[in-house]
Amino acid sequence: MSKYELALQRIDAAHSDDPNTITINDTTLPYELHYAQKMTTYLERLNPSASDLLRLAIRAQHLRRWEIPRASYPATKIGYHSWRAELQRRQAALAEQICVDSGYTAEEAARVGAMVRKADLRKGDPDTQTLEDVACLVFLDDQFDKFESQLADEEKMVDILRKSWGKMSEAGRAEALKIQLSEKGKELVTKALAG
Structure with a gap:
């Protein structure tokens, strides 16, 4: 098994621990495993030749997210942003450790972590932009x-x-x-794009 396959297997094993489930076509999956698979599907549409490091970052974007529920932070804008920042920091650290444990160098693992944190999004990093695009697409499609x-x-x-x-x-x-x-979704998107 390659280091990429091993890291992917370990990421998916972590997703499989999610106690929240979703049922689609009579198949029940842990929700975060479903989410990760959707992320990969959209990555394939946007960038089928993506590097293994981007593929791992895409797959790890919500790593063990359920362990820090939104309700554990205040229901305010600051609370939301604090929650998101903590999730990104933690998910990046977990993804980096999985990469190192699977045979990647510390530098390669740090690159995966930086993408998960979206650290270089404002600097125009194309891989981080792809991750952001994919996350937005999965939000629109699935959530x-x-x-x-x-x-x-x-x-x-x-x-x-x-x-x-x-x-x-x-x-x-x-x-x-x-x-x-949905019809309501289309209506809201039309309003958003018109404004």
């Missing part, structure tokens, strides 16, 4: 309708969509326009 129904605040949802759109590359935006959304 948006549920999130929208729970939030029930149209203005806030339009703002979230505008911010997501602003983070995406042209390739990511083109892929986003192919996603089949």
